[in-house]
Amino acid sequence: MAQLASISSTLLYIAFLLYLVATVFFAGSIKSKKHTNQTGKNRWATIGITITLIGFASQLGYFFTRWIASGHAPVSNLFEFITFFAMMLVAAFIIIYFIYRLHILGVFALPIALLTIAYASMFPRDVSPLIPALQSDWLAIHVSTVAAGEAILSVSFVAGLIFLLKDIDLSKGGKQVFWLESVLFGIILVVGFVLSATVFSVAGYESEFTFINADEAETVVQYSMPALVTPNEGELITEGAFSTGLEMHPLVNASRLNTVIWSIGVGIILYLLIRLISRRKVAALFQPLVKKANLDMLDEVGYRSVLIGFPVFTLGGLIFAMIWAQIAWTRFWGWDPKEVWALITFLFYAAFLHLRLSRGWEGNRSAWLAVIGFVIIMFNLVAVNLIIAGLHSYA
Amino acid sequence: MSKLICKCGHVNPEGSELCQACGRTLTEKAAKRKTNDVMRYEGMARRSQTYHASVIDKVWNFFSSVKVGVWLIVITLVASAIGTIFPQEFFIPQNIPAIEYYEDRYGIAGKIYYVLGFHDLYGSWWYMLLVAAIGTSIIIASLDRGIPLYKALKKQRVERHDSFLKRQRIYSAYEAKGSLDTLNRLSEGLKKRRYKVRVENGSLLAEKNQFSRWGPYINHTGLIIFLIGAMLRFVPGMYVDEMLWIREGETQIIPGTDQEYLLKNEGFTLETYQEGDSEVFDETIQRTGAIAKNFQTDAILYKKDENAIAGSTDNITEVDHHAIQVNVPMKFDQFALYQTDYIEDELYKMSFTMDSKETGEPVGSFTVDLFDPNTSGVYELNDGYAVEISGYYPDFSGFDDGEPQSVSPLPNNPAFLFNMISPEHPDGEVAFVAIQQNLEPLGENDYEISFNGIETRDISGLTVRKDLTLWILALGGAIFMFGVIVGSYWNHRRIWIKTDADSHLYAAGHTNKNWYGLKKDIAPAFEYAGLDQPDDHQELKESKGNAKEEDESGTTREHK
Ligand code: HEM
Numbered sequence: 001m002a003q004l005a006s007i008s009s010t011l012l013y014i015a016f017l018l019y020l021v022a023t024v025f026f027a028g029s030i031k032s033k034k035h036t037n038q039t040g041k042n043r044w045a046t047i048g049i050t051i052t053l054i055g056f057a058s059q060l061g062y063f064f065t066r067w068i069a070s071g072h073a074p075v076s077n078l079f080e081f082i083t084f085f086a087m088m089l090v091a092a093f094i095i096i097y098f099i100y101r102l103h104i105l106g107v108f109a110l111p112i113a114l115l116t117i118a119y120a121s122m123f124p125r126d127v128s129p130l131i132p133a134l135q136s137d138w139l140a141i142h143v144s145t146v147a148a149g150e151a152i153l154s155v156s157f158v159a160g161l162i163f164l165l166k167d168i169d170l171s172k173g174g175k176q177v178f179w180l181e182s183v184l185f186g187i188i189l190v191v192g193f194v195l196s197a198t199v200f201s202v203a204g205y206e207s208e209f210t211f212i213n214a215d216e217a218e219t220v221v222q223y224s225m226p227a228l229v230t231p232n233e234g235e236l237i238t239e240g241a242f243s244t245g246l247e248m249h250p251l252v253n254a255s256r257l258n259t260v261i262w263s264i265g266v267g268i269i270l271y272l273l274i275r276l277i278s279r280r281k282v283a284a285l286f287q288p289l290v291k292k293a294n295l296d297m298l299d300e301v302g303y304r305s306v307l308i309g310f311p312v313f314t315l316g317g318l319i320f321a322m323i324w325a326q327i328a329w330t331r332f333w334g335w336d337p338k339e340v341w342a343l344i345t346f347l348f349y350a351a352f353l354h355l356r357l358s359r360g361w362e363g364n365r366s367a368w369l370a371v372i373g374f375v376i377i378m379f380n381l382v383a384v385n386l387i388i389a390g391l392h393s394y395a
Numbered sequence: 396m397s398k399l400i401c402k403c404g405h406v407n408p409e410g411s412e413l414c415q416a417c418g419r420t421l422t423e424k425a426a427k428r429k430t431n432d433v434m435r436y437e438g439m440a441r442r443s444q445t446y447h448a449s450v451i452d453k454v455w456n457f458f459s460s461v462k463v464g465v466w467l468i469v470i471t472l473v474a475s476a477i478g479t480i481f482p483q484e485f486f487i488p489q490n491i492p493a494i495e496y497y498e499d500r501y502g503i504a505g506k507i508y509y510v511l512g513f514h515d516l517y518g519s520w521w522y523m524l525l526v527a528a529i530g531t532s533i534i535i536a537s538l539d540r541g542i543p544l545y546k547a548l549k550k551q552r553v554e555r556h557d558s559f560l561k562r563q564r565i566y567s568a569y570e571a572k573g574s575l576d577t578l579n580r581l582s583e584g585l586k587k588r589r590y591k592v593r594v595e596n597g598s599l600l601a602e603k604n605q606f607s608r609w610g611p612y613i614n615h616t617g618l619i620i621f622l623i624g625a626m627l628r629f630v631p632g633m634y635v636d637e638m639l640w641i642r643e644g645e646t647q648i649i650p651g652t653d654q655e656y657l658l659k660n661e662g663f664t665l666e667t668y669q670e671g672d673s674e675v676f677d678e679t680i681q682r683t684g685a686i687a688k689n690f691q692t693d694a695i696l697y698k699k700d701e702n703a704i705a706g707s708t709d710n711i712t713e714v715d716h717h718a719i720q721v722n723v724p725m726k727f728d729q730f731a732l733y734q735t736d737y738i739e740d741e742l743y744k745m746s747f748t749m750d751s752k753e754t755g756e757p758v759g760s761f762t763v764d765l766f767d768p769n770t771s772g773v774y775e776l777n778d779g780y781a782v783e784i785s786g787y788y789p790d791f792s793g794f795d796d797g798e799p800q801s802v803s804p805l806p807n808n809p810a811f812l813f814n815m816i817s818p819e820h821p822d823g824e825v826a827f828v829a830i831q832q833n834l835e836p837l838g839e840n841d842y843e844i845s846f847n848g849i850e851t852r853d854i855s856g857l858t859v860r861k862d863l864t865l866w867i868l869a870l871g872g873a874i875f876m877f878g879v880i881v882g883s884y885w886n887h888r889r890i891w892i893k894t895d896a897d898s899h900l901y902a903a904g905h906t907n908k909n910w911y912g913l914k915k916d917i918a919p920a921f922e923y924a925g926l927d928q929p930d931d932h933q934e935l936k937e938s939k940g941n942a943k944e945e946d947e948s949g950t951t952r953e954h955k
Binding site (some may be wrong): 002069070071126127128132133136296297303304307311315318319326329330332335337341344347350354357358359384 | 668
């Protein structure tokens with residue numbers, strides 16, 4: 001079984017590399033001179049999608065070998081859930097790709113999937129047993145449908161982002177330019193997190209503090225990055241480790257805040273470096289890629305993915321969720337933060353559909369809504385688990 | 396009431412935008428609006444667009460507006476998000492008043508949160524009001540649109556005026572193609588794609604998936620049923636939420652069941668994963684420590700016989716016997732029992748020895764059942780030794796005026812006043828014994844009592860739930876899901892073809908969404924008829940991030 005678990009990790013690694021290669025081919029399909037249209041048959045894109053399919057098969061291999069090794073669907077902690085989400089994102093991309101043959105989607109969807117897998121890998125990766133509340137077939141049913149729904153909805157973000165990159169006139173400046181640049185900066189922050197976490201983990205950095213928590217009990221906390229902020233009445237117990245001694249309020253999870261500060265710091269440095277070297281806005285760097293993109297097509301793809309994803313998300317995130325909650329927690333709804341954020345996601349996309357259908361919010365506005373929707377999904381996926389404690393806080 | 400008489404002679408009700416017979420635009424205003432917007436409800440008169448005078452009109456118009464509906468949804472969404480910043484009242488420790496808890500823990504922000512009522516957001520009157528307003532809005536908006544839409548789609552004419560065709564997004568005019576043969580070929584091609592085709596007077600109407608237009612109305616109905624179900628929760632008798640704390644070995648009446656059912660706890664088990672259970676888990680267990688594997692109450696369910704006396708546990712019949720686990724409730728009648736909590740190792744029995752201080756040897760031992768101590772009788776030991784309990788303080792908290800106090804009847808911290816009888820002291824010597832405490836209130840004794848072990852047992856916390864609203868919620872949810880799927884995965888597509896005496900052929904197409912799909916769908920039929928694909932006069936041009944411009948440029952575009 002331990003061997004199977006290690007095969008599983010290798011397969012995930014292979015999938016990661018293949019997605020990376022496929023991205024290059026999709027980028028090639030956009031740049032190639034012979035193909036002026038952005039859809040239809042194209043040799044570069046054919047190779048790109050083939051590699052993507054092999055990568056996806058490899059990730060499926062990761063998923064099922066890990067399932068066999070652990071005896072339960074590997075969607076039970078943050079690492080497993082986020083990698084599964086990335087896999088669904090690739091699946092959703094493949095489906096939408098085969099409907100529209102829109103090559104440029106691959107250039108953006110695959111890197112986002114890559115970044116998601118990299119992000120997931122920063123959390124503990126060992127196979128963990130299931131606590132009683134999770135021992136149910138509904139774990140696999142509920143979680144996989146939620147992830148699939150969120151992934152399909154995320155494709156609308158990918159389409160929206162490409163739309164905005166082409167649509168917004170960067171030379172004019174203004175609010176839209178600022179926010180577009182902010183979205184890209186947000187993505188760079190994730191890179192910043194992955195980079196700093198990887199560097200310190202390779203270097204084997206670790207330190208421990210004792211501190212007094214919000215319930216006034218003494219506790220120990222581990223830091224995996226040098227402490228820029230320390231917990232309430234925190235005392236460093238690892239010799240030779242770094243600490244600024246800057247104490248935080250007991251309600252603040254100082255170790256997580258520390259990670260956030262590092263990620264933002266590294267992210268800002270990365271961003272400034274890119275700007276300094278290229279002497280352009282980050283959004284401007286992407287413009288050669290999107291030059292030939294067809295706005296109408298992107299708008300259509302964005303809307304279609306919301307239409308396809310919304311029912312799937314509703315089924316998994318609300319209906320299956322309620323059924324399981326009734327079985328496991330005695331009530332179908334209990335206003336747990338994760339439940340509330342699923343409701344918020346649902347309401348948001350309902351508003352999206354109404355605005356689009358009845359108030360003609362198409363094109364630019366629709367693209368912005370898709371971006372906001374993705375931010376809400378990411379918030380629920382990541383932040384609610386890490387910041388707001390509730391019944392769902394695994395990992 | 397004024398009527399709108401079309402050039403074709405058809406009389407349309409006031410408020411119509413398109414003539415229901417020929418499809419001509421009836422008003423200046425309608426001519427200026429986006430084709431898509433006019434087509435959404437087939438140019439039918441809608442109450443909200445027609446009447447504005449009375450109060451009822453105003454209320455109706457308010458709730459039927461999608462703008463208002465979206466605002467209501469967005470406000471609810473934002474309020475819900477704020478409600479997750481700090482924990483809700485029902486998640487905080489119940490032993491501290493909420494006002495103090497929020498202020499102590501979260502400072503001024505917590506106080507504001509409390510004062511504004513966000514601590515109990517979902518039970519607050521204004522949150523309920525928002526949900527009620529959304530419900531009202533859904534009903535009114537659906538009636539306002541659904542009824543006219545139904546009427547329009549039921550009695551569609553095949554032949555439409557040129558101007559109607561011209562303003563469609565998919566539209567082309569073909570010279571010298573207007574033959575019967577072409578029309579037949581188109582008809583054949585579209586039928587292959589499962590369009591329902593009607594041909595009249597050289598005109599053709601092909602239509603498919605009209606049912607998908609009812610998707611939103613079906614899903615809104617589902618939502619309303621769901622909301623009604625959620626409200627029924629407050630009707631007495633529909634909902635039971637009780638907690639049953641039951642010790643191992645005990646039999647108790649299940650609260651909420653009208654004393655009809657009883658439960659016996661045969662034993663509670665808590666299992667954790669052990670290293671070596673499965674080698675793949677070892678790393679996690681080493682990292683995080685013990686991980687729970689199973690919480691289980693082995694339970695026997697009894698039903699009281701018809702003639703049994705209220706409150707007694709006699710005359711009962713076993714109905715069910717199985718383990719209650721997390722995710723595996725015990726269901727009976729309309730109830731379900733869930734494993735939700737437990738207390739491990741509550742003190743159950745305490746054993747003592749009575750020792751001679753002189754020899755240090757015990758002269759006898761006895762065991763006290765902390766739930767049923769022998770306070771009136773005597774624990775007989777051997778050879779003339781005995782112990783009497785003259786005072787029992789199950790939850791000892793200290794002395795008040797020299798009197799030992801107990802704060803509850805639960806044996807959390809048991810203390811005893813013993814009278815030790817021995818051959819030397821037939822009247823006994825008094826000893827006060829508590830955990831970690833031994834007092835001799837009436838002077839130095841020759842004997843003493845010492846602890847000699849305890850017996851504990853677990854208490855299982857079971858939630859008793861009855862919820863008669865579940866089937867309504869399930870019905871609403873199912874209808875909602877069905878409606879969303881119908882409206883999202885199918886699209887209503889229509890093609891109008893018209894030929895005239897000069898052999899012109901006009902082709903127009905409309906779909907409520909997914910234009911790309913429509914074009915792909917009809918392409919083979921046009922190819923088969925030897926026609927070029929009709930043009931797509933896309934309404935969305937490159938907008939350069941300027942949403943306002945795009946709004947205006949979206950009005951009906953004349954086809955050159
Ligand atoms: C949370 C509540 C709601 C949900 C989940 C919901 C859901 C939906 C969905 C999924 C659609 C179909 C959209 C599409 O196919 O693109 C729709 C359409 C619609 N909804 Fe709602 N809705 C809600 C509340 C409301 C409210 C409050 C109004 C009131 C103004 C409203 C009015 C409409 C209208 C007018 C349509 C279009 C109907 C048509 O095209 O024939 N909805 N709704």
